[in-house]
Amino acid sequence: MSRKDELTFTGFVIRPMSRTMRTFVRALLLGKPNTILYPYQKLDLPPRYRGKHVLDFKRCIGCSNCAQICPNDCMWMEKLEDPELGKIERPGIDLGRCLFCGLCVEICPTVALHESVEFELADRDRSGLRFGPKELRDDTYADKVAEERQMRSLPVLDMNKCTGCEKCAGECSEICIAMMPIEATGKQKPEISLPKCTSCGKCAVVCPEKAITMSNVYESYFDMPEPKFILKNCTGCAACARACPADVIYMMDMPGTEKMLKDGKKSKPKKRAVFVLEKCVGCGKCFRACKFDSIEMPGVRR
Amino acid sequence: MAEMWINMGPQHPMTHGLWNLRIKVDGETITDAEPEVGYLHRGIEKLCEDRTYTQIIPITDRLCYGSSLTWSHLYCLTVEDLMGIEVPKRAEYIRVAAIEMQRIASHLMWLAAYGADLGLMAGFIYCMRDREVFIDILQALTGSRITYNFPRIGGVAHDVPSNFDRDALRACTYMERRLKEYEEMFDRSKVFMMRNEDVGVLRRTDAMNLGVTGPPLRGSGVRYDLRKDMPYSVYPEFEFEPATHPDCDCYARYRVRMDEMWQSCRIIRQAVQKMPKGKWRILAPRNAPEGTGVGRVEDPRGEGVMYVVGDGTDKPYRLKIRSPIFVTVSAAPKMLIGYKVADVVAIMGSLDMCIGETDR
């Protein structure tokens, strides 16, 4: 006897109809239906919802990481002239191509790009969906939303002030700091291993020049490519130092490279670039700026 | 009437997805069938060769948009196998909880479409309404409703929001109550049984020989569930039973999916209650070593496999995706021949076709 013969006549109509009648009574007499009368009632979206992007001009350093990680090539960098910030480069988005995946938000090293809950983005032609940086700008948005990404207090080195005195390396209890010599300059600089740092702050306290400061840096879970410097080809033009958005590259004199000029004076020594790689965000601008092939950066597009 | 070939699709209002089924009918009886897929081919495997490992995750979401967490999880498992990364425990628990919720949502969407195909509009609306509960939780967790972009290589993208435990347990209780009500609408309805009993029989040996996996296989009496037989992630730590059913017809496949929803509620409860504290993501290397990686998961529709070949750079050399429905739809002729044209909808509906993953 198959299953359907076990069901009696009530199975024909009574049982399913009783179910729908219960819903009917609940929707009509005992309460309201399960509908949100959009557009007169709005939806209640969680803060993590991925809608239209919002850009904070002041936090953004113009590193173009977001434009590089976009899987669909929706973003471009625009050079702008801002009254307060000067000549800057900020991203724009083509929301017609955008997947709203949120990778650009995740990779931003300074959490300058957010995704708001605005989803009503319809337009009559495609050009209305291309938002330039000025249209995305909202410098106060970051204060209104809860902080999602974790911050760590990490030491930040300012190479202009560092004298190579080794006091920070001696003070660090985790032995995170190692003094590495800088080729052809005769000086040394501390290299801080950030994964081991416990944010105790002793290195900042002990530095006589105040070259190390503890500042809040956002945690990044992306393994960004690091530039490799080839000293042979460097001409000291400082194009990389000007291009770098994160203050990573310093130009340092190489003593012993002064030339004798025709009128008997000594010329200035040649400079070389020095990289403080703890601050590097992996954007690849130095790689693109260097015309003499002295920076190698595997995995970054030209 | 002479025998004629009828095209059901590709432009058809109710075939789920874009595919063509050619059936040869003699009056009302089907004498031959030939499914044609490929109308939704988007070249995903080729797209993946030009993108870094992190950029591929939103693309794998769009393989099967009905159960997108499963596919991005599968991809992350594959790449973690290639790179040899160990994912933190908390991330694994979050992944499992989210995936089981996704499984319930996917089965509910199947049930909604199945009910609508059979003429039961009430089934469609009720199932979609209940699916909203789970989609809302996943929206609060990940930020999006269908294509989540949530698993990452090395963990998950964010931690759970503050109300996650409470919402998940509430949703499970709600779902278990609703499952009992669905039995009244579907199981106890004689008309539903008349449409589904002894329809679309797929014998046990045929199912195993044709490589069918998932609910169609378990509905034919074969007890094979990857979560139990080849466990991945943290599934060994959970207690649940794979759902099987001895009849090989559409009713058996329907029953298997309903039982799977019960089991998923159990798993979600355990995952949420046992979730350890700790990190939810670790830093994964950018460049993959040279070598290969394989991942297999139990998708709501069957067994999904991914195979990645790394070549030392940050982009994969090759990503191969094995979709369960692509194999199951080749079993369609076995299930269709001898039945009536009116049964085609019930039979193909019970296979839960999602053409996104079939055509990639």
Added chain:
Amino acid sequence: MNLYEFCRGLIHWLVDLINNLWYWLGDVLPWWFGDFFDAVGDFAASRGHISVMAIGLEVLIIVIVALINVLNFIWIDRKLSGRIFDFYGPYYVGYRIGGWLQNLADGIKLFVKEIIVPAKADKFGFMLAPIIFVGSSFLALATIPLSPHFGVATNESGHGVSAGVIIAFAFFAIAPFSILIAGWSSNNKYTLIGGMRSAAQMMSYEIPMLLCVASVFLLAGSFSFFGVVDAQHDVWFAIPLFLGFVVFLVCLVAEIEVQPFDLPEAEAELVEGWTTEYCGMRFGLFMMTSYLRGYIGGALVTALFLGGWQGPWFIPDEIWFLIKAYAVFFVIEWARWSLPRVRVDQILDVGWKRLMPLAVLNLMIAVALKTLGWF
């Protein structure tokens, strides 16, 4: 007072009013014009012409009442299905009256659509099918009185049409022809299948339906609507003939082609079934007639089984009739949204193997009741 007498009185008064103008013009204007207007007045006031105009007005009233009822049915259908499915029905159009104007809006939308006839379709059949379908349904409607005083083709010199119910069923049963013509002339495999299925379904459900009606005739002792309703003054026929009532309802659902018996127009397989190739208002006519047949079916059930227009004195007879017809429609709609579709061979199975024996059983019960002298 009869509807006919009411209309005739109204037309008479109206004609008298307008004839004042014609006769005055006839008096005022000289020679040939005056004679012309006098003749117009005489033409309008003659008895035969007043009768014709009265019948025209009567038909107009009945059609308007029917159409308003159909609009109400569609509105109830959508609101009811909305609440069953846990959402609102039509809400915004006609906001204050619950979205009733949505039907008018949809009708206007259907009017402005382009009408396309498939190239290889049989043009004559294609155009003829909606005409037959709508026409036969309205004819069936005309023969059903809402009360002893309200009906258009219900009164033959004051005693009621002596074969009223049979005529109503005869018109009701012409529809399968039009469906077959519609499906076949569209030059489309799917519509052909839909039309064939529909014809098979309707034909096989006519017989149990008419057997139940025969049992009612047996107990009532007459073929006319007035006779059947008057015979229910003690007890409604639904109670002794409960089996017949249920069988009749099931057959009615199969005749109207709603779920669970709507396989001819099953969306999942056949797109729209036999109406696939129709566009614009022709499709609108099919939809409207589908609900009109629901109304006719409800009216027939009320008249035959539920006591027609009998009820307490404080509500007029026509309103009672409509209340009962709406109640029957409510039950049909409730079943419609709760049950899946029955497969076509199972439909024929149910029709021939299960309902016909039950209808014969019902007839035997009616014979038993009659011989016992209770009716």
